[in-house]
């Protein structure tokens with residue numbers, strides 16, 4: 001093997017062949033750590049460490065692979081796999097090698113039988129197994145049922161390996177091949193050989209990759225399959241990037257031109273094609289993905305039923321139930337008497353949680369069963385603390401698992417009253433799952449701040465519901481508004497006014513992008529360090545993005561070398577990390593912050609608010625450093641002191657809701673780092689309206 005040149009830091013890419021000595025670790029995602037004998041024309045490495053996404057390899061497998069040699073601070077040199085294609089037979093064709101391979105890979109064959117078969121057929125064993133399996137009955141101990149099991153397992157894994165190898169032959173990387181195989185199943189190869197653009201449907205692949213592969217195969221620019229796929233992709237991107245449930249026709253056509261670089265006539269033709277094949281739907285000039293149109297119609301219908309049907313259980317507002325509440329808050333208790341669906345909205349400190357708690361108290365006093373939930377684990381925990389009851393995520397309440405939501409209209413959640421907090425974070429899909437699972441006659445109280453950031457997912461259900469359902473909007477600010485300039489500034493933002501800086505609890509520090517991340521890290525130190533201050537910024541990338549800020553914050557507050565590899569760097573004991581995906585096994589949810597207790601090769605022990613979990617392998621890639629977070633990820637959380645980074649470099653993200661959400665994450669003190677002009681721009685910019693037709697559908701007869 002080419003010995004690594006210590007002075008050359010550019011990663012060395014090699015093409016090697018090899019055989020597997022040992023599989024150390026394999027995650028469901030295909031992330032694998034293995035030991036293998038590697039060789040190429042320059043030499044051999046008898047026991048190399050391979051890491052990365054690989055097909056299901058086993059001891060004895062042979063393969064060819066593109067690898068990059070990298071030096072890991074903990075384990076020395078190892079090879080990161082860029083692509084690995086399995087050969088169909090083992091490397092070692094001696095009777096021992098054949099026996100070991102049979103035993104490892106073929107069901108129904110134990111050590112003794114494998115030895116007999118290997119001694120009987122030698123290197124020809126696999127041909128016999130593949131083409132004349134009956135001959136195996138000559139070997140004592142091989143019965144019909146054993147033979148059946150052997151043939152079954154050999155042919156199924158054989159087809160998986162052939163499919164993966166075939167997909168890789170189309171130019172897919174191993175991870176893309178595995179995603180495609182998972183998405184399409186057996187017909188994957190035929191399907192993609194007919195239309196490589198079908199890859200657009202595969203989660204995590206998308207149109208641009210499919211287009212690159214198809215162009216490499218010489219598919220012409222105006223191929224109808226290409227144009228149709230681009231039309232679908234334009235709508236997918238509109239939902240992902242802008243939260244749109246549909247696009248007006250002319251915007252859909254523009255999207256297609258953007259992704260395919262074809263002219264207007266062809267783009268219109270592409271859209272008509274996609275409509276003709278029902279890959280898209282035209283609802284009176286509004287272009288939808290089919291599932292999005294179905295969801296919006298279903299959600300509107302579900303809401304109409306909730307608005308039109310009476311609650312099952314009796315409800316009476318006993319005299320002391322509304323004690324201490326103002327008229328608006330008390331009105332919520334009144335509305336729930338006859339209404340099944342009530343909305344409570346208001347800015348920070350207006351008394352939403354106080355009201356929520358009273359509703360729960362009254363419901364329980366009336367003998368009703370109350371369920372409390374919120375979109376994120378963090379918000380659920382806060383709801384539980386504020387109401388003194390157990391609260392869960394919406395996913396947990398609906399019994400979310402690998403097969404999706406257990407509870408739905410067929411098997412509703414058996415609560416008489418469901419209270420949902422931070423409901424501004426719910427997109428149409430989650431709102432539909434939630435409202436579909438409400439038991440007949442049960443009530444729902446939706447609580448949220450409609451001026452917060454819109455949901456990450458498509459749709460704006462809370463906006464529609466505040467106009468279609470009985471809604472109480474709390475205006476009176478209780479949390480010491482006068483003394484607390486943050487709340488006053490937040491309410492000012494709602495009217496387009498930038499905050500007035502200068503108070504000790506609401507101050508601004510000029511920071512320019514160049515060298516700004518380090519400047520922010522030093523500011524955090526002045527403010528008491530990461531345990532006292534949470535840094536928020538709109539973007540992940542860029543000189544003032546999360547990644548750059550975390551790099552400098554880790555460098556100051558937890559300096560050192562190496563650590564365990566996570567999504568955006570390396571974590572060491574003491575580091576603040578944040579979970580970026582819901583992990584139901586470990587009960588750790590997107591947005592939860594934790595502290596690294598210990599770090600070892602390929603594993604971390606993290607304390608998430610008292611929930612100490614061991615994470616390893618691919619789970620580590622659901623973690624990023626958490627000294628700085630995006631404003632989006634901070635929703636539903638709040639801290640004593642927030643250092644909010646906002647500068648014109650964030651221009652595309654600057655909006656009133658973004659600034660408002662950042663500001664309202666701070667309970668006591670908010671320090672703005674960046675430029676005051678950015679806040680003026682943000683205050684004036686109402687976010688771009690989302691294309692959703694939900695309100696009109698709820699209102700239409």
Ligand SMILES: Nc1ncnc2c1ncn2[C@@H]1O[C@H](COP(=O)(O)OP(=O)(O)OP(=O)(O)O)[C@@H](O)[C@H]1O
Pocket residue numbers: 324325326329346347348349350351352353354355478479
């Ligand atoms: N009717 C009321 N009269 C007097 N004080 C009230 C009233 N309602 C709420 N408060 C007080 O105002 C403060 C804020 O109330 P609460 O936490 O319910 O607001 P909130 O809207 O839930 O805030 P956030 O949006 O941060 O959750 C609390 O200290 C609460 O006790």
